[in-house]
Amino acid sequence: MENFSQWYSEILERAEIYDVRYPIKGCGVYLPYGFKIRRYTLDILRGLLEERGHEEVLFPLLIPEDLLAKEGEHIKGFEDEVFWVTHGGRKPLEVKLALRPTSETAIYYMMKLWIKVHKDLPIKIYQVVNTFRYETKHTRPLIRLREIMTFKEAHTAHATREDAENQVGEAIDIYREFFHELGIPVIISRRPEWDKFPGAEYTVAFDTVFPDGRVIQIGTVHNLGQNFSRTFDLEFETLEGGKDYVYQTCYGISDRVIASIIAIHGDERGLILPPNVAPIQVVIIPLLFKGKREIVERKAEELYKLLKEIGIRVEIDKRDIRPGRKFHHWELRGVPVRIEVGPKDIEDKVVTLYRRDTGEKYKIKEEDIKGEVLDLLERIGKNMRERAEGRMKGYITLLDYKEDTSIEEIVGRVKEILKKKRGIVLIPFSGKIYNEDFEEKVEASILGVTEYNGGKYIAVGRTY
C-alpha cells in the first residue's frame, strides 16, 4: 500500500473509529463505530477465555509505589515510563501511586490473600482495562498509546511448573484461534532473552506484518515461573503436605488488535471488516424513485426483518441522499454486505448483493435471501483470512546460508531484504546469529525463534 501511515490516520478519522484530536499526546477517543468494532472483538476474546475457565475481574488503576517496585527486574523494565500520581488535591502523597503500566504486582498482592492450599489452584482470571506508559516519542493511534485503553490481561497461578507450562500452551491456542477468527495472520515466536517481559522466564509473542512491511507485536504470553510468586510470597500447601510457591503465567492483548483489523484487511476504498466484528454486517440501500417509493421502502423493511430474525446486524440507510453516496459511505466503513433494493429487482423477485471484500455484485432469487446472506458472510470471512495469509507469505523471506558463510555476509543479505522487501526474514537457527550483536548489525529486531514448515528459524524484522 502506498503510504500506509497516511492511509491509516485518514481511515481512523473518516470511518469514525478513533478521534486523535484529544489534547494529550498519545491519548484519543474511541468513537461509536470504533467502539463497536472493539466490543465485538472483545466478545470473541471473552468467549474464548471463558470457554477455557477464565473468569473476569477488575482491579484498581492505582498501584502503590512499594508494590510496583517489589519485583526488581519487573520495575526496571518499566521505571522510565510510569505515570505517577503524586498529589491528593494540594497535598503531596506519602506513598506515590502509579497508574498501572500492567497489573502483575496489583494482582499478585491480592493472590497472596486468596491462595493457601493446592485446592485454591489453579486461578485463571483476566481483566480488560486501561494501562499507562509514558511514551516520549512516536505515539501512534491504537498502536503506541500513552493510555492503552484496551488491555486484556490474563493472569494464572498453578501448583506445578508443568501446569503453568500447559497454561502457556492453552494461552497460545486461545490467541491463535482469536487471530484466526479475525483473519489476522501471525508468526509466533519465542522472544530472545534480552527482549522478554521484565520478570518473566520466557515470552512467546504473536507478530503480524502491516502493509508497509513493518512487523507489529499484537499478543504476548509469558511464563513467569516463580519469579513473582517468590517476591509476593505466593506460597501454598502442596498435595503432599509440603510448601511451594505457585507457578504463574500471564498473557495480554491490546488496542493493537483493532489497529490490525483495520490495517490488515483495508484497501484504497477504506475498511473491510471481518463479518464477526462488523458493527453492521448488512446494509440495505433502498433505491427510491418518484412514484415507486413506497413499494421499495416496504420491501426494504421486509428484508430487514427477515435478516434481523436470523440474528444478522442489519441496517437500512434511509437518508435522503443519492445511492452512490451511500455506497461509498458504507464501503469506507467496511460493511461486508450491501443489499440494493430497487423497483426493477422487486418486479423480477430478485435481490442485488454486493460484497465488500471482492467488490463483486450479483443477483439472487429473493426467496433465497436468508441462506445466501448467512453463507456469504461466512465466505467473506474465509476469503479475507486467506487473502491476508497470502499477503503475509509474501512478506516472509527464507534466507539460507552455508556453514562457511560469514556473519558479515548474512548481515548484508538480511539488510538488503529488509530494505527492498521489508517484512520478516527467517534465518535457520544458529547461536552465531542469535545474539544482540547481530541484532545491532542488521539494524532491525530479532523477533525470536520460530517454527516454520517444520524448521527452526530466527525471525528478524523492523518493528513498530
Added chain:
RNA sequence: GGGCCUGUGGGGUAGCCUGGUCUAUCCUUUGGGAUUUGGGAUCCUGAGACCCCAGUUCAAAUCUGGGCAGGCCCA
C-alpha cells in the same frame, strides 16, 4: 537519546518570507429549502478558523521567546 519541520472553520489548504489591503482564499464538511435518486447530484440560502501564553510594534495569522500538540530523519 540527538536533529529537522509544522500548527489557519469538523477535514484538507491559500496567505506568512517583505507586519497594515484579512471584514482571511479555495475544496470538502455542515443547517434550511427546491428539483432529484440503479455508483460520490444540482441550484438557492445560512453556519463555521488564524493552537496557548508572553514579548516587539501605532499595528501581529504574519516577527521573537516559551509551552502544548503533530509530523519527519538519525541513533
